[in-house]
Amino acid sequence: MSWTCPLPLRDYPNIVLGHGGGGKLSAELVENLFLPAFRNSVIENLGDSAVLRVPAGRLAFSTDTYVVHPLFFPGGSIGDLAVNGTVNDLAMSGARPAYLSAGFIIEEGLPMTTLAQIVECMRAAADKAGVQIVTGDTKVVEKGHGDGCYINTAGIGIVPEGRDVGPARAKVGDAIIVSGTIGDHGMAIMSVREGLEFDTIIQSDSAALHDLVEAIFTASNGIHVLRDPTRGGLASSLNEIAAQSRVGMALNEEKLPVKPDVQSACELLGMDPIYIANEGKLIAIVSQSEAEAVLHAMRRHPLGVDSEIIGVVVSERPGMVTVKTKIGGTHVIPMQIGEQLPRIC
Amino acid sequence: MKYLNEFRDGETARKLFREIDRVTTKPWALMEVCGGQTHSIIRNGIDQLLPQGIELIHGPGCPVCVTPLEMIDKALAIAAKPGVIFCSFGDMLRVPGSEKDLFRVKSEGGDVRIVYSPLDALKIARENPARQVVFFGIGFETTAPANAMAVSLAAKEKLENFSVLISHVLVPPAMEAILTSPINRVQAFLAAGHVCSVMGYWQYPELAERFSVPVVITGFEPLDVLDGIRRAVLQLESGKHEVENGYGRVVNFEGNKPAQEMLSRVFEVTDRVWRGIGMIPRSGWRLSEEYRHYDAEYRFDVQGIETKESPLCRSGEVLQGAIKPTECGAFGTVCTPRSPLGATMVSSEGACAAYYNYGRFVQIDQMAMA
Numbered sequence: 001m002s003w004t005c006p007l008p009l010r011d012y013p014n015i016v017l018g019h020g021g022g023g024k025l026s027a028e029l030v031e032n033l034f035l036p037a038f039r040n041s042v043i044e045n046l047g048d049s050a051v052l053r054v055p056a057g058r059l060a061f062s063t064d065t066y067v068v069h070p071l072f073f074p075g076g077s078i079g080d081l082a083v084n085g086t087v088n089d090l091a092m093s094g095a096r097p098a099y100l101s102a103g104f105i106i107e108e109g110l111p112m113t114t115l116a117q118i119v120e121c122m123r124a125a126a127d128k129a130g131v132q133i134v135t136g137d138t139k140v141v142e143k144g145h146g147d148g149c150y151i152n153t154a155g156i157g158i159v160p161e162g163r164d165v166g167p168a169r170a171k172v173g174d175a176i177i178v179s180g181t182i183g184d185h186g187m188a189i190m191s192v193r194e195g196l197e198f199d200t201i202i203q204s205d206s207a208a209l210h211d212l213v214e215a216i217f218t219a220s221n222g223i224h225v226l227r228d229p230t231r232g233g234l235a236s237s238l239n240e241i242a243a244q245s246r247v248g249m250a251l252n253e254e255k256l257p258v259k260p261d262v263q264s265a266c267e268l269l270g271m272d273p274i275y276i277a278n279e280g281k282l283i284a285i286v287s288q289s290e291a292e293a294v295l296h297a298m299r300r301h302p303l304g305v306d307s308e309i310i311g312v313v314v315s316e317r318p319g320m321v322t323v324k325t326k327i328g329g330t331h332v333i334p335m336q337i338g339e340q341l342p343r344i345c
Numbered sequence: 346m347k348y349l350n351e352f353r354d355g356e357t358a359r360k361l362f363r364e365i366d367r368v369t370t371k372p373w374a375l376m377e378v379c380g381g382q383t384h385s386i387i388r389n390g391i392d393q394l395l396p397q398g399i400e401l402i403h404g405p406g407c408p409v410c411v412t413p414l415e416m417i418d419k420a421l422a423i424a425a426k427p428g429v430i431f432c433s434f435g436d437m438l439r440v441p442g443s444e445k446d447l448f449r450v451k452s453e454g455g456d457v458r459i460v461y462s463p464l465d466a467l468k469i470a471r472e473n474p475a476r477q478v479v480f481f482g483i484g485f486e487t488t489a490p491a492n493a494m495a496v497s498l499a500a501k502e503k504l505e506n507f508s509v510l511i512s513h514v515l516v517p518p519a520m521e522a523i524l525t526s527p528i529n530r531v532q533a534f535l536a537a538g539h540v541c542s543v544m545g546y547w548q549y550p551e552l553a554e555r556f557s558v559p560v561v562i563t564g565f566e567p568l569d570v571l572d573g574i575r576r577a578v579l580q581l582e583s584g585k586h587e588v589e590n591g592y593g594r595v596v597n598f599e600g601n602k603p604a605q606e607m608l609s610r611v612f613e614v615t616d617r618v619w620r621g622i623g624m625i626p627r628s629g630w631r632l633s634e635e636y637r638h639y640d641a642e643y644r645f646d647v648q649g650i651e652t653k654e655s656p657l658c659r660s661g662e663v664l665q666g667a668i669k670p671t672e673c674g675a676f677g678t679v680c681t682p683r684s685p686l687g688a689t690m691v692s693s694e695g696a697c698a699a700y701y702n703y704g705r706f707v708q709i710d711q712m713a714m715a
Contacts, residue, residue, distance in 0.1 A: 194461060267349065327358035327567045329390010332704020337683045
């Protein structure tokens with residue numbers, strides 16, 4: 001990544017407390033690092049808040065905070081997670097993402113080049129997702145706190161007329177579709193964080209899904225639920241939807257798409273990919289008659305080529321997710337309690 | 346994926362189920378010794394698809410479950426000491442001691458770290474010479490070689506700030522204890538494949554002969570387990586009691602000789618209390634005289650700990666196969682993986698947790714579905 005440190009920042013190869021103090025150092029950081037990256041007509045006003053012109057209709061509004069270690073990992077960084085994550089939360093409401101805010105909590109001593117790289121990743125992700133970062137904030141915390149950098153983003157999107165999706169709308173008979181392989185992001189992070197040495201490098205799937213969502217709505221108006229299964233993985237998302245919609249879910253293990261290297265890493269650690277985080281996948285719950293049309297539309301999209309119909313919404317055992325195993329048995333997939341813990345043997 | 350998918354194939358599984366069904370004429374009670382096998386049986390729903398008469402009794406082979414409460418309390422005491430970095434496998438952190446668990450100690454400021462191998466703990470010790478680094482070395486013969494290796498390396502490097510809290514348990518004495526128990530119903534064993542990959546199976550022919558019980562060395566994938574069951578039932582039906590190796594791709598008769606040599610150098614056999622079962626003579630390993638210096642029990646003053654088990658918990662009977670988890674009054678009510686009363690509810694290899702997590706509180710006939 002090529003970033004040339006602009007003149008006023010050169011005296012400070014690392015972030016100091018003053019960069020969050022609201023004085024001259026803060027202003028220099030905004031002017032020379034954040035503004036050039038996020039440049040747009042709204043943020044340039046540097047007002048106390050961004051003033052936005054929005055069309056009539058419904059707005060979607062969402063916020064999420066990103067704490068990830070390490071800051072850079074195979075397939076992504078905290079910067080693109082912070083943009084894609086909030087873009088995806090908006091898209092899962094059927095919204096077209098438009099504006100983001102960005103709040104940074106930075107640990108004193110973070111190299112200026114690292115911050116610049118993170119901001120550059122955010123810019124690239126925002127450009128790709130077609131959203132503008134229109135307001136922001138920076139705080140600096142003392143060394144030993146903050147793990148390098150935390151980012152909060154909030155986002156606003158416009159929900160076009162005729163779209164009505166939500167976690168309570170799954171209906172008996174609906175098909176459950178997942179847009180690709182599960183567990184990629186979580187295992188990518190775990191392999192670098194824990195220094196696990198696998199033969200291949202597992203890549204995070206971090207991606208903005210709004211365009212795939214557009215393709216889904218173009219293909220059908222029978223979309224009932226959209227959800228991006230991040231923390232807690234597919235299992236947690238499906239359990240939440242089953243509870244909110246008061247329906248059961250019956251999955252077919254054979255249909256769950258899992259990359260071989262992710263499966264191997266999970267086997268080694270005694271984990272189940274169904275509980276592992278994703279950052280570029282979605283679940284679509286759609287009426288049975290539309291399932292094939294939606295599946296084909298998803299598979300034609302670059303972010304949905306591995307899409308599969310993994311199960312069906314049922315009336316039995318409302319609130320529960322069950323799976324038929326490859327050998328023909330059945331078990332419940334519960335909500336997990338805390339983190340999955342690596343097993344002893 | 347080589348060695349995985351071919352042992353999970355649905356079509357082959359159906360053939361094996363049919364074969365087991367065909368050869369079974371009487372009811373039989375089989376014990377799978379290892380918690381990994383229990384997990385596989387419940388996760389894949391193998392028990393749901395077996396002929397009516399074949400009962401699987403879940404054995405005591407969950408290392409997290411049988412680690413004595415006193416040892417957990419010692420771990421908690423050591424981990425809470427200032428200056429100590431306490432390293433453990435992940436699933437030990439949620440195991441309830443008398444008062445709390447390692448997660449609580451961590452939240453109260455103890456430096457508790459999850460590692461994937463004792464060698465990671467050794468690395469932490471090298472990097473933190475001013476701190477005492479303790480590794481919680483538990484488990485069966487499977488995990489013991491790596492722990493022995495860590496201690497042996499520490500001694501070679503004269504790493505004075507490293508020690509291990511050892512609570513190893515041995516499978517063959519536990520199998521013998523089960524067979525001699527007055528409540529025993531086990532008629533054949535599916536022996537623990539990974540234990541045998543280290544130890545071989547030269548210890549079993551005498552056991553099989555003395556108790557007239559078939560022993561089938563069995564792996565962990567669904568087809569491994571099914572083949573183990575098939576072999577055990579065939580022996581029972583024809584009145585045989587032999588030792589069979591059903592896990593030939595991993596196990597041989599002799600086992601891993603260099604590992605066994607290291608184990609006999611670093612460890613010595615000792616009497617060991619099994620949580621929920623009680624004391625089994627000569628059923629554990631502790632550090633031998635030569636390596637006693639690296640024993641955290643000696644390095645830290647953790648004597649005189651008084652333990653307190655929940656009076657409601659019946660994990661002992663579960664571990665011995667006397668009852669199924671669902672027969673315990675606390676199961677799924679006051680005892681869940683979220684607030685476990687006993688260790689069988691903690692580890693995913695524990696029979697209670699496997700039953701709970703995979704929904705065995707739901708009637709199985711209700712689960713038969715598309």
